[in-house]
Amino acid sequence: MEQQIDCIDAGTEYCPCYLAEIGECLMCSQLQGHVFCDCKNWKGVCIYQEYVWNRYQMKEGRKNLICKVVNKKTISDSVMILNIAVNNTLLRELNQPGAYVFLRHPEDPWYYDTPMSVVRVNEEEGTIEIAIQIKGVKTKSVLKVDNEIYLRGPYWNGLLGLKYLKMLRNEKALIIARGIGQASAAPVARKLILAGNEVEVILDGGRIGVNFTEDYLRELGCKVTLKTVLDLKKLEIPDDTLNYISQVIKEKDIKLVYSGGADKIHEGITRLLKQINNDIYFTCSNDAKICCGEGICGSCQTRLEDGRRVKTCKTQLDPLHIFGGK
Ligand code: FES
Structure with a gap:
């Protein structure tokens, strides 16, 4: 179809x-x-x-806005948390799963814009929280920000299969998140909990080595289990983790699985869900190489099973159609 x-x-x-x-x-x-x-x-x-x-x-x-950096905290060798003050409209627009913004140091040119997921929104303080993995040229430059930062947004396509997430109510869901993929998983957990769902989370610090969302997820009421989610030699989900996921899905009658992390994790979970052969909804983080975010540059392009090319910065897709085809 x-x-x-x-x-x-x-x-x-x-x-x-x-x-x-x-x-x-x-x-x-x-x-x-x-x-x-x-x-x-x-x-x-x-x-x-x-x-x-x-x-x-x-x-x-969308405009580039100069915003105040309210707090900047380094939580590991490679991860920094920024709290940025934004206007009320942006606060509301960014308070949903899949929301992200482009950030850059005020002295850098426009091509330093780098997309970052919003971990959470603090409506009372009027701030958004962003976790940044310091990896390349652009993020190293963001690391040097002091009081102000350029912000462009809101953007919303930070995850795929959003419609499943929006419609799940009073059911059970499983979130699997690794490394900086935890950033996109936190608003997913919040959305699910607010809709009356019971949420179990499997967390893996991955390369960043820190589970920076663990406390927040527990505060929300999620059951959190720490496990290795990706074997870096084989680039696969380890067998014992796959068995655990499978057991949780069957025993708890999980209706939705969210995967936050690398494509290899999404592919492993897609294979598992197809084996279980159940009507489980699958949503995942959108890990395409997002550059402009506006459907222009083509860096985020992927192919569907039928061969059509689509730009994933703008297009909502069913993850099973993308990762099931690889
Ligand atoms: S990021 Fe430029 S087209 Fe999608």
Whole structure:
């Protein structure tokens, strides 16, 4: 069955975007240059009509804002936590799973923009918390920020299979997170708990060597187990962890599994879920190489099982269709 393309920005204040102006809208056939309406995935808003009402041009894009760094804490050799003050609109827009922003040192040029998941939002203080793994040129530069930082956002496609997460209520869910992948797992756990779900978490510090979300997850009410999730020699989930995951899924009647970490973990879990052959929903972090975040540069492109190429910074996909095809 052909997978429907679903744009994360469709129907938001940022739609229509640059892609509409150049005839590359992900969803609207008329804004792809066709003369008929072939809307397969109605989001409650006609993108073409929005484009016409906006005088045949895109809506205003996301801006770069200079924001105050309220707190900066180094929690291991390679991980830093930043608390950044943002306006109320951004606070609300970023308070959901999959939300991320682009950050850069104020003295750096635009091509230093680096995407970072929002770990949590503190509405009382008016801040967002970001965990940064210091790895390459861009993150080493962010490490040097003092009082202010450039921030561009909000972006929302930091995880795939979002619709499953949004619809799960009063069920049981399992989260598997490794390394910096814990950053995207924390808002997932919060969302699941708020919807009345029981959540079990398997955490692995991975290369960063620290489980920086463990206390927060326990505070939320999750049951946390520490286990190795990726064997770095074989680049696979170790057998004993696979057995444990399988046992938890069967015994607890898990309805949704979330994987936060590298693609190899997503692939291992996809294989396991196919073996179990159950109707379990699968969502995972979007670990594509996100560069512009706007569907322009193509660095995040992947192929679906049917061979179509899609830009994963904008497109919501079913993870089983991507990782099941590898
Ligand atoms: S990150 Fe540039 S197209 Fe997706």
